[in-house]
Amino acid sequence: MTRGTVVSVPAGRMTPVHLVLSRGSGDIVRAIPVPSGAASAIGLPDGGTTLPVGDLPAFVRDAEAAAGERPARWTWDDTNRWYPELLHAGVRVDRAHDLRLAHRILRVSALTATSALATAEPGPWDAMEPAPASRAPAAASGPVPQEEALFDLADAGARRRLGTVAAPGAPARQAPDASAPSTGPEHLPEPDPWSELEAQDAAVAGSPDPGRLRLLLAAESAGALVAGEMHHAGLPWRADVHDQILSEVLGPRPPEGQRPERLEALAQTIRTALDAPPSLNPDSHPDLLKALQYAGVGARSLRKWELEKIDHPVIEPLLEYKNLNRLLTANGWNWLDQWVRDGRFRTEYVVGGVVTGRWASSGGGALQLPHNVRRAVQADPGWVFVVADAAQLEPRVLAAMASDEAMAAAGQAGDMYAGIVASGAVETRELAKVGMLGAMYGGTTGASGQVLPRLAKTFPRAISLVEEAARTGERGGVVSTWLGRSSPPPGATWDELQAGAFDDAAGADAAVRARSYTRSWGRFTRNFVVQGTAAEWALCWLASIRRRLWALGSAEGGGGQAPEPFTARPHLVFFLHDEVVVHAPEAMAEAVAGEVVAAAGEAGRLLFGDFPVQFPLSVATVASYADAK
DNA sequence: GCTTTGTGCCAC
């Protein structure tokens, strides 16, 4: 993998005011400045201070305001454990280093494999579960707005001597009880943010290219702030519109335990078409499959794609039933009751919840909102949504990672797949698309497999990057994203299967299974590098959008006296891998769209410097999410 | 009774 210059360090920036927050006994919070001399800038003694937890929001607000020209920066164990109550009190923070998230990255990154942090026995930071984001209504007033650079990449040197726990220059603390028998996480000592921060700094500083990991950790931490803020703000959701959608296609909401009338009617049609008794429950797979067999339908499974191939009177009502039943069970009235409160849908975003670094979500299936309910996502009166998604993000990321200028050039004009057609590699846009997706997913069959050789000929660098990632995985190796998030090692199953493949006693198909698993792992690592780097781009994009929106709101004078940080400002309300939704006052829509586009360019430069890769967006200003693209 | 597994479909 080519390793070019990743980022330039902003020159002449002031040392940040950097405070480490930790919980003391009882309801006491400790705020200790990192000894860089900046504490006095906000009137804090070098030794820091302690305060009752109830005073924390005011303390943080004052510190952010007093920092003035200096960037304010916080370090805490877990954003989810600190930020919800701050937001609840109307306090936004500019930057906060999330030790838990950073620890997870550094423990497995190949770039820090020899660090004390990575080689230590598992400790409290490994056992740490993410705190659930609290669900709190809004209140109080916002902080003094600030404008800062996206990330603080220049302050690593200033953060070196954190000697309150470990002596200066001492190795990072080994995980306690390393030699003792494991007694379970309940016996692990309290996580100490000071020694952990020092260990993380040392690990990053000792890595071959500290700028990459530094950017990754900053982006991951910024993502945690975004996630907290989006949970706080919620996605505007019109329950009445949602109910209308449901009633239109399902019939009115039935009493608990009954099918909606439209579904009941379809169930009866299915029974009639199959000559089945009224007791046949179409929700019972075994029973329905048997009924299909008796009727001679010839379905081997109940999958939609398979049923669609069959010509029989039952197919149409059955597919309709499955379709409507999906809507009812996944996003029906029960979903509405459970997840929508006061006109907002609040899910819990799980930052880094996917191995590749993508976000996951917990609650309400937020990352799978089907298109047919997006009509219910309506902006508040006088507000709009600015919806933006990155066009062909993953192939563009791949082109940049591989320094494949031909592929980057194919994306220069806009539609990258059209550009690939123009390059002469393939005949149609559809072939370009399935070919590229196949290359990134490891597809071998059908059209994608057929066009792969031609793509490889035209874009040898890009294709060989993913092929190499696949081979590394097949060998049992570890691959890494552009910024240094590494894939997990294959694990016990892999080892056992490889051993079994050479064991004659294990039988003939042991070798087949081993090969199959190996190929599967190769597809995983192949996809990991691209999906994971795309996730890094998206994190940088999000962080830049967050900072720009805040500055925009400040310029407009918004939020200063608002009862909570976001009521008068444009703010992020949804994020879906390569797509964002910003809720914005109507008059600011154009400015917001401009910032979102500029943020995409900034993200590209942060990751890939001057490499000529474009990250165009499709941007729409809409009243309803359903009207975007 | 409970939890786990299998199935299927939604999103990117």
Added chain:
DNA sequence: AAACGTGGCACAAAGC
């Protein structure tokens, strides 16, 4: 087991 990656979630059936 649908080719081809990452997930969440609901429901019924199977397992304890």
